Amino acid sequence: MKEFNFSSAIVQVKFAQWELDPKRQVISDGDISRELEPLLYKLLCYFLLNNEEIITREDLIEHVWRQHYVDDNAINRAVSELRKLLKSDKFKGTIIKTHYRKGYSLAVDRELVGFDGKQSNAGVINTLAASTPSQPKHPPYNFSLRILLASCVVFVLTIFGYWFTHQQGLAQPNEVTPRKFSDASTQILSWQNASFSQLKVHPNNNVYAYVTESDSEQGITVQALTGEVSKQISFAGSKLTLLGFSAIYADVFYRKENTENECGIWRVNYLKDTLAERVMECGGDIRSLIEYDDRYLVFDRLGYRDQQNIRAIYTYDKVRKQTSRISAPGEGSYGDYLQTIDVASNRVYFFRVLPENLDVFYTDIEGSYVSKLFSSKFLSDNLNLVNNDIYFFGRSSQSLYKYDEINKQTIEIYKNDSKQVFQNVFKISESQSIAQTLPFEVVIDLHSFSETKKFNLDYKGNINSAIRLKQSQQLVVLALFSASNSSILSFYDDAGTKQQEISFDELSLKIKPSLDERYLFVRHNKAVSVLDLDGKLIKRLEFEGKVLTIEVMSGGRLAAVEQVAGENNAIVIDVLSGTRKRLPIKDIMWFSCFEEYRCLTQNFYGELRVYDLRKLGFESQIAKTDTLFPTFTRLKTGFYFTDREGMKQFDLKTFAIKEHLLLPKEVRENDRFATILLDETSQLHIRVEPRSNEVVLHSFSQQ
Template sequence: MNYQIGPWQFISNRCVITSNNLERELDPLLVKLLLHFVNKPQQIVSRQALIESVWQQSYVDDNAINRAISELRKQLAHPTEKAPLLKTHYRKGYSLTVVPEQLTRESVTEKPVNSISDSATDTTNSDDFTAATISKPVPEKNIKTLLAYTLLVITCICSIVWLVLFYTSEGAGDVVKQVTVNKVASTWNIGSEVHPELSSDKHYLAYTNVEPEQDFNRAFVKRLSDQREVEITYPGFQVSILSWQLNQHAVLLQATNLKQQQCEMVLVDLSQFPIIGDAKLIKKCDLRYTGYAQLDQNGEYVYYTEYKNEQDGSGLYKFDLELQKESIVIPPPGVMYGVIMPRLSHSGKKIAYILSQKGQPFSVFSYDFNTRETKRLFKAKRRTISFAFDWLSNDKGVIVFEDSDLSSITFNENNIIKHTLNVTPAISPYYIAVQSANSLFYSANKTQAFSLIKATDTFGDNPAYEPLYKSDNDDYSIVEVINKAGPAHVFVSERSGSSQLWIAQNGLTKQLSFFNYDDDSSTYKLRGLKVSPNKRRILLIKNKRFSLYDLSTQKFYPLEMLSGRKIESYIWSKNNESIIYIEQLDSKNRVVELNLLTRDTCVIEDIKANKLISDSEGNAYAITLDQLIRLADKQSWALPKNARKANVYGVSKDYFYYSDSISRIARLNLKEGTVQDTHVDFRPITFEVSSDNEILFTGAKYKDMQIIQISWDE
């Protein structure tokens, strides 16, 4: 059997690998070893599995395995391939980095039967039908009948075609076809490699690499023809890829200095690749609220999204580099999120973007600069946000990913035609870069790993950060509780394969819940833990439904009275019997207190809150656009400027805490009015503050992952 493995053809019966004029002979052990990897494409194969399947012994010396792997990797090394074809996964095993293709005569010449119409074109039946038609002349008296039937059939076919075109153009009745993709890893640096961007001529791939431990962003550009790669730096800053300048060999970077809270958009000339040209400052940016950006072909305008006011969402803006003047292209929608991920078409005549609204499926729109017409090209079915879309060549359409569904949308002035493929093996892209109508690069969703961190003396001279209950899968949303055995921590973890509630106490960790989920995608379906002031009950959300966990009875109780309500934020009241929540009604928010025993509700008037928080004693606070208000006595404090744009909050008796969820955490002294600010080496996603100002963080760090190229045949 012959296989194509990256640049090599593997001819197993001859024990050789060949590539153009190269031929290398493999010894029998290496042949068996390579065949085993061929049968496990892009799967991590453990050393024990190799011992059992290749050596077929109960024990093999580690040095023998090391020598065999080293020799096979050496034989597979190719002059034109920078990345190794055999990858070592520390303490896990080894894997082939490409998907081998079986080379047989049948796979080349055989035409698959894809549909009923294909299978109906059997040559034997066709010949028989022709012979019968010729041998039996049609009687003259039946000619009119035959013509009538023919016209009827043609009319029916035309009607069906018209209906198909009509519904397809409206995006309705979309037929999803299953397609198997070929997957090849395209990047090999250590770290999380994300956000692929292809130059307009498809010759260069740019991407961001994030070091897993330090969360330090680096930018790389690779020439696809020979895999030559360069790193782009900007002194004093870490850099990440934004986009390629339209139809130019210049890449736009976002350069940030987190400790100094600096952000700049920088254009780097790569026209003499691999020589890195000059870096040109395009404009200053806000690292927290400026999104994707792209420069037009002539370098006159840069298009970008930005939050001017988080509650209004983000809009699409155009910045004139000569006049140093900003103007609005697409205004903010007036709801959270808004316009994100704008991409210029190849001609520069249109721009496409994602419109995302909180709690709603996202849509992809195009905007014509000449006619100022906005057209919706795609509407998602699910509420999961994705940035995975890109233009097809010649402005003829876009490709959009929603989980493993790849939708190719082509359009003209009159029609929008959608064609959807369900990709197998399943993938979940977050960013994509389209290479052709049947090929693209992607970086996967869920790029960060969540872990629990206890911080002490965060704003002092000797801050300490202690990892808690670390597992191979995500841990998040931690609270302090008290049960019969004393104090403990309850948190959410995916260590058992899905989101479940766990308790850590006296050096032991135990699973509390055993929830079943409706589908395999169980990521973060258990969230929002809020503990009562007496530390004995926990409010949580499971699959978008509220439940109560009682530590004394060790039971879960569904809170059906909250079903169907648009609840934006919630906390416990001080009496341990009620919860306070913000409910969205139409476009307005109202604050409501619900007694869990009597189920009576009471609207708290005169509070226009966006967020509710409470301290460890149960004192409730509301956050408005510019104030912190204590509900018990309506005492208020003006929010610092940065706190008005923050999205994570906490409070203790003396301090109000807030974070940008990037790297900064600050606190306002409620007595003195002073502000302290500090930098942390992880992303503070959520946190809980204790009475002694100890902080329990859910922190996020990037995973080690690669950018993958996929291709498919239809």
């Protein structure tokens, strides 16, 4: 596939108020810079390259999407998104013009700037020839003839498919009873006296690797399933992250950080006794990396659109020495996580993490399209392929699943019925899987200004939210169980003794107290339950879409952000009367009105701003948080939130974030923990401590 891009001789393209940097795929108007998604970058390039022509939808399908068919809505959305990105206070005119029933055109002049600084207003100059398609824009033969031929082919294939399906009796998928892991024969693959983590499997399923940790020393073990390859790499005083494999060489990739904060991405051959080779810097916290072929590395990293907590999928072109982003996490997403590749079908598989589920996608190595396969409510990070079938493990359900791409259904094939808890399971053949048991135990500490003490709560690994009620001196903890689609609300006294428990037959995601602590608000997927302190249901507020966040306000009101058809809506609800008012705030993720006409808001980009309901606009001050998802809580004394350092307070007067109750330094250095704000004086710290575990091979008899 030829890339639609400017040649290396063009360093800048100027149009309207914008300047396009083709190498970085970034536009800037001098004040703001915006990185373009792969599709929008190609679309903009096409308009700039054909600036003197009307561009039809057929042109866009053939030259930008490069597919036989693209839905009109997809083209409309792409053009609309590009127009939004090109809006600026510096230029009020039209950049992309619509020609009724004809197509689109570039409505402004453009200038091409080369290395010598010279500018050109000519059409497509010679320097573009190396990177633009050489074929004519319009097909040389009749379009109607193509449609007729295609219709005939579809008709013949339909008749054949109908006959074949009935002959083979495959009209409906068969029901599958999941097999139990306890029925398989097991072989312990790990032999070191250590804790094992970060299990990775080669895309060909013939080699696996994991990180060992013992006596403050980490190492990497690489092993072939046949047993003839075994390599151990040890690093004293370094922190290791296993990233992945090369699909073409016998190399494994890892990130190494030392005590001097020096960090690099390295590769080493596991068949030969050779020195490791430094590949790139550590920027963006790369956590998975696969060498796709001789040209491309594909990996995920943080920093999507300058958001330090949002991850996306990138490629590094070793020929052009250029990094390009090939995925674009949507609004409200936690980001995209690389899973595996299939070079034969040119697919890169990744998860998109959303508040309530995972979406599974694939794209090609150039990011020219993105296709969604399915959604799953089970947290996972170990999708792989066996004979072109897709498998993944659900940690909360402790089951291994197969996705049937033909019948569009997820099938549970293996169920963990043992006492051991699995952290990862990979299907590696028709009859075998490799598993890593849980390498840690969950510990809960209660941090306050006066002390830090261990707190022994039930459902440690499932705790999702908690609050402290000062008046009744109770700790209220919300735990969710994805496998059974249920939740439990537990009440404890200060000594940790459980006083009562309330069950919900649905997932409950957040708990908030009213400002006077008379009521509890429990956020579900599409509803909010209002309870008294005895656990009695007072009211249930139903919503059309997903409830992303809730926050309490004065006067018996509740602030809610509801997502409907991909758009986030800010809603103020009078809890007693049930009346609702929608606020005209865009890109909203969380808000709370602290005065009658002023609301503190947080958007998808982590920006804090005050919205004035009288002026229907934002005030000028902006503050920024590094939190992945809004963690604010409104208490009587103000607004508080937690991040990796501990509890912080937001000062409305100075519009600044102040440190309030930070965790001890040694605790903050542990990257495996979560912090839950209870009140102004205390927070729960949920962390994990390493323990000895195993890497196990399961072999099932053929059915």
